[in-house]
Amino acid sequence: MKVLAAKTKKYWRVFLLLQHVGLMNRMAYRINFFIAFFAVLSNMVFTIIFLRVIFGFVNNFSGWGYYQALVVAATFMIIDGLLWVLCSYLGSISNHIKNGSFDRFLVSPIDSQFFISFWRGDSEDSVRIITGMALLFYAIGHLSLGGEVLLFGKLFLYLILLFNGFLIAYSIFLFLRTFSFWFIDVNSLSGLGNSLFNAAKYPATIFRHKITRIIIFSVLPLAFLATVPAKILTYGFDWILVASSFLVAGIFLWMSRRFWLWGIKKYTSASG
């Protein structure tokens, strides 16, 4: 128990240090930092305009009203923001493998998956989290979700499911990136990951066909990223969805970890 506590403390300190260095790195190019901040903000605004245009013509988006759809979009923004702020460096694994600089992650006295995942974060993307939260509270304000106690309970559960959604998204990205150990130059994998990930921005009920519904809830469980937390918050408790969220998050985290460990065995160090 003592060893575990010491290890957790060590990893927490490394994590904080990496975040600090990441912020300093970003602030070295201050103008870029602020341009990116406004670019991210614009991206959020464009998503909202898109939803407004849709709801200008229809009053129901696959069973979701405007404010409920906003909750899904806001949840997606928060998870997206967390991924960028905490582990944006996952995207550059293939570059490190290509030029041999991945060695540094293997020889350090720290877990390689942890190290590369949190190596650098894009601090300016915190605006995604802030905008997402503002949008979430704005949408909640227009929905009747019950009394204060009920709302607090729902929000608490929502936060836990949101964390599960983050773990699933992280696992999918790690899984995709681990392919770099075999295919080397697969920068387009990040584009593929983003395309898939973007599907989570909208309620999963848009996938009407049985097969796509199965895929979106199990093989590629994007439904658990934003739709499930939003559904629990806006529609109420559903123990099957809650239990599935924990199960899927656990399975995907374990699988991506196994795949990662298999992947690093294939690393041959190009030049270093």
Added chain:
Amino acid sequence: MKKYLAVLKNSFQANLIYRFNFFFYFLSQFISFGILFYIWTSIYYQGGKIGSYELADMIFYYLGAIFIGVVAKGMDVAWQIGDEIRMGQLNAFLLTPINYFWRKFFSFFGGMVFRSFVASLLFITGLYFLAEKFNFQFSLAKISSFLFLVFLSYLLNWLIFYIVGISTFWFGFVWALNYSVQVTANFLEGGLIPLDLLPSWLNMLNNFLPFKYIIFVPVSIFTGRLEITWSIFIIPLVWVLFLYLLAKLLFKVGLKKYEGFGG
């Protein structure tokens, strides 16, 4: 010209070597199209029209948009050029008797030829099976106008991001500006939603920018929602000329600030 053709050939071969990269890129575009297909199918499930678009029109629009996206936009010009300036690799290019602008142009053009080849095969196949459903009327004027506009779209996109890339001379690092222009362009060119569905004030603003000639105008010509008039070709051509001159000027001025660290 021979030397630039050699650059083009090398770039084409490099794309062939990293086929997996292209495959994944293509797959990502296909998935994006699939997601949009589901979104709009779900919206139209209630029946009716969105603006003047029926479901088939909307699907057809996105098919054209994805095609142009692959052909004209499937590259990160600003990132590559920005890195060459930031890391001092530009020194090596400046010492060779080849113009940097044209060298880069042909280098990216080789990739475009490769992507066009694959994308066209799939686009034509899709069109062959879906033309009747979309009530698509083939006409030589429409097809040739579309192809010319796609070429202009490529030039516009390339020049915009070339300028973003060389702004490294001033910013030091352009990832933020690059991302910012990508996000804005994607929305204002009609990649996310057809522009005629957007609020009128936004369209008014967009009329003073080149973005709508990258996706919305070529696709609307192809789908027959816009009539073929001279202005549709002249305005983007003027934009291309303006951006070309601006790029030349900025590179010249920027070189005076360049210190060549790391090269």
